Amino acid sequence: MSDKSGSEHTGQSHRDWMRHPAFLGALIGILAAFTQALLISAGGPVAYGFCVACHTRDLVNGLTNIVAGTHLALAPISANAVLPVMSIVGVLIGGYVAAKSTKEHKIRKGTNLDYVIYFLAGVIVLQLAMIFGGCPYRAALRTGYGDLSALVFILSMAAGVIVGAYIMLKWAEREEA
Amino acid sequence: MVAVGILPRDIAIYAVPVVTLMLGLLIGYFAQRSGYCSIGGFRDFYLFRHTRLLSGYITLILASFVGYLIFWFIIPSAMEGFFWANTNGLFTAIPGAPGGLSPAAYFLFAIIPGFFIGLICVYLGGCPIRQTVMASEGNYKAAWFFVGMCIGSIIFAAWVSGAVVVLMKSVGFGV
Numbered sequence: 001m002s003d004k005s006g007s008e009h010t011g012q013s014h015r016d017w018m019r020h021p022a023f024l025g026a027l028i029g030i031l032a033a034f035t036q037a038l039l040i041s042a043g044g045p046v047a048y049g050f051c052v053a054c055h056t057r058d059l060v061n062g063l064t065n066i067v068a069g070t071h072l073a074l075a076p077i078s079a080n081a082v083l084p085v086m087s088i089v090g091v092l093i094g095g096y097v098a099a100k101s102t103k104e105h106k107i108r109k110g111t112n113l114d115y116v117i118y119f120l121a122g123v124i125v126l127q128l129a130m131i132f133g134g135c136p137y138r139a140a141l142r143t144g145y146g147d148l149s150a151l152v153f154i155l156s157m158a159a160g161v162i163v164g165a166y167i168m169l170k171w172a173e174r175e176e177a
Numbered sequence: 178m179v180a181v182g183i184l185p186r187d188i189a190i191y192a193v194p195v196v197t198l199m200l201g202l203l204i205g206y207f208a209q210r211s212g213y214c215s216i217g218g219f220r221d222f223y224l225f226r227h228t229r230l231l232s233g234y235i236t237l238i239l240a241s242f243v244g245y246l247i248f249w250f251i252i253p254s255a256m257e258g259f260f261w262a263n264t265n266g267l268f269t270a271i272p273g274a275p276g277g278l279s280p281a282a283y284f285l286f287a288i289i290p291g292f293f294i295g296l297i298c299v300y301l302g303g304c305p306i307r308q309t310v311m312a313s314e315g316n317y318k319a320a321w322f323f324v325g326m327c328i329g330s331i332i333f334a335a336w337v338s339g340a341v342v343v344l345m346k347s348v349g350f351g352v
Contacts, residue, residue: 019207019210020229021213021234022232022233022236024208024211025234025236028237028240029241029243033241034244036256037248038192039182041179045273046180046259054273055197055201056323057333064331072331073334073338077193078193081191081193082194083193085193085194087201087204090205091201091205091310092205093201093313094205094209095209095313096313097202097206098205105314109317115317118319121297121322122323122326122328124325125297125322127332130337130338131274131286131341132294133271133272133286136215137215139291140237140238140241141241142261143242144238144245148262148267149270149286150270150271152288153287153288154291156288156291156292157219160294161216161295161298163296168299168300
């Protein structure tokens with residue numbers, strides 16, 4: 001794969017159950033439902049407890065609206081509240097604290113071309129996620145809420161991953177040959 | 178019908194940033210510890226038959242169903258339209274995408290973006306949450322991905338959202 005990724009953590013040395021992805025999956029699922037039960041009076045939509053793309057959109061557009069007085073679109077829950085949803089700020093701080101406390105924080109630089117590719121990919125992935133109305137995480141929450149179109153999204157995403165992984169496998173074989 | 182949660186509205190509007198910040202802290206911490214990634218789950222299963230990451234994503238789907246079910250029993254007024262396919266019709270999308278289009282449009286909005294998000298993110302080596310966590314670990318490439326998402330938010334709200342609706346209506350997906 002082109003980068004350090006989740007597969008690096010798949011070794012057998014991590015036996016601690018708190019480090020298992022299934023623990024976090026259960027945590028996000030239950031807490032997302034709890035968050036909705038707690039906060040839904042502030043505004044919708046439903047199945048919005050956690051979403052990387054939507055919550056980034058709410059954070060950026062919400063703060064831009066406050067600072068610059070613009071009227072960029074965001075979810076009702078963030079538009080009605082005193083400040084938009086802050087979960088992405090939390091993810092960045094939580095990830096930083098976890099990486100620092102285990103000495104896994106390490107500056108990894110790329111080439112300028114890498115930065116341009118990742119920047120453009122970030123822009124494009126956000127457009128795609130917003131057209132669907134969620135990132136892979138909100139798709140999972142929506143599926144749990146009973147939205148079968150989100151299940152279609154997940155299956156389609158799995159197909160995209162398989163095609164992408166197959167292409168990268170072929171590239172790698174060609175480089176070896 | 179206006180959904181009513183545990184907190185009344187005038188308290189909830191102050192609680193939104195605080196509660197979501199704490200939720201994010203927990204998710205960020207454990208996502209870094211576990212290497213949580215949805216795209217990586219499908220990729221590792223396809224390439225190596227590893228189920229570790231995939232189990233995290235499947236657990237998320239199941240746990241969210243259980244969570245919504247539990248809170249639907251406790252406070253049904255907060256779980257508006259649960260179970261969605263039952264109360265709103267099969268394959269009807271939960272709001273969030275640009276509005277005012279036919280159900281067929283939202284079906285396309287699930288298939289096409291889904292496929293390309295999978296394709297792009299497997300090349301990048303991680304889904305949006307993995308990129309965000311890698312950015313917090315000091316990965317500059319992932320940080321640029323996050324900056325791209327932030328700039329993309331403004332681009333989407335300013336131009337793309339409206340253009341997509343106009344395009345879809347012009348090819349007959351309006352209501």
